[in-house]
Amino acid sequence: MTFREKNQKYYEPAAQCLMIFGLIALCQPWIEPLHRYGVTITIVGLIAFLVTSHIPPEPEAEEEEEEELI
Structure with missing residues (x-):
């Protein structure tokens, strides 16, 4: 499995x-450490998504034999 496949x-x-x-x-009021770091967790996820979404998918293999047009 290539890195691009793992990424996708x-x-x-x-x-x-x-x-x-x-x-x-960020929205839950019961667990204070989660509420405190909610913005940080969201920003880390956003940066990770920006990086992973800019990696192009695996190029599809082209068929060597093309169909002949009649």
């Missing part, structure tokens, strides 16, 4: 989940 399958969704978790942590 694991890293990009993990960054999105981290952003969502940061927003949830």
Whole structure:
């Protein structure tokens, strides 16, 4: 598995989940450390998403034989 495949399958969704978790942590009032670091968690997720979303996906393999037009 190449890095681009891992990025598309694991890293990009993990960054999105981290952003969502940061927003949830920011909005909940029960656990004070989560509330305190909610903005930091969201920003880290946002930066991770910006980095992972700019990595292009794996290029598709082109077929060597093209169909002949009749």
